Amino acid sequence: MQFSPLIHRLGLSALMLALVSCATPMPRTDDPLQNYNRKVYAFNDFADRVAIRPVAVAYRKVTNNTSRRLLSNFFANIESPITIANDLLQANLKEAAKASGRLVINTTIGVVGFFDPASELGIQASASDFGVTLAKWGVPEGPYIVLPLYGSTTLRDIGRIPVDDYFFDPLTWYSRSHDLNLDAQYVPTLLYLITLRSTGIDAEGLLEGVYDPYIFYRDAYRQRRLYEIYRGNPPLEAIQTLQGTGDIEDADKLIEEQQKYEKQKTTGPTGK
Numbered sequence: 001m002q003f004s005p006l007i008h009r010l011g012l013s014a015l016m017l018a019l020v021s022c023a024t025p026m027p028r029t030d031d032p033l034q035n036y037n038r039k040v041y042a043f044n045d046f047a048d049r050v051a052i053r054p055v056a057v058a059y060r061k062v063t064n065n066t067s068r069r070l071l072s073n074f075f076a077n078i079e080s081p082i083t084i085a086n087d088l089l090q091a092n093l094k095e096a097a098k099a100s101g102r103l104v105i106n107t108t109i110g111v112v113g114f115f116d117p118a119s120e121l122g123i124q125a126s127a128s129d130f131g132v133t134l135a136k137w138g139v140p141e142g143p144y145i146v147l148p149l150y151g152s153t154t155l156r157d158i159g160r161i162p163v164d165d166y167f168f169d170p171l172t173w174y175s176r177s178h179d180l181n182l183d184a185q186y187v188p189t190l191l192y193l194i195t196l197r198s199t200g201i202d203a204e205g206l207l208e209g210v211y212d213p214y215i216f217y218r219d220a221y222r223q224r225r226l227y228e229i230y231r232g233n234p235p236l237e238a239i240q241t242l243q244g245t246g247d248i249e250d251a252d253k254l255i256e257e258q259q260k261y262e263k264q265k266t267t268g269p270t271g272k
Contacts, residue, residue: 059198095126
């Protein structure tokens, strides 16, 4: 029984902030599985609205900013072995040492990770995973795919699901090695996923005025992955490749439709 992808990919903030914080390329047009992806996207959006988001909203009502930040720090610390292991697989000893130092400092001085003294000491977090490792090993990205109750990924990134979860994720180790009443061994994982989903609520306003949320999520995901692979500094060639190989007229058409949509929202259906 594996819950870890359920809300992790349905969280909004990481994808939204990726477009806001980075130089946004032209919308991609190379999406061979788009018909299938849109159907799964619609299903995931429905599941989020009726089941997942309400839980995150309830969580925010019974917590405050401080408690949510402490829990987020704790889970980020718990999940750091995923980054450390993949930095080692990439032969990136400098980043592996930095992530290991953060883990030691935050686990000890930071009271098992609830506080983040490592960042105050200038040791900043830098996440990695097996999808990034595969990219470093030269595995091509493959088509963009939306998975049920998982969300955005690519053919290459699908490989990180079993590897990271089974071998490197301490939350999975815990749930796999315990058998508690009422499946209580999954409570830490569920709480982690709820904290992730709750972070996206503040960013939901960014979707207002977006003509095609599916394309927004798709391009945001691929852009975020590009910046993760290159540690926030992708070369120009990689950014250009991110735009895909489709006809530029397709992107122009999307921009035109977006402008029509925004104008309609401003003037109303009668144009007044």
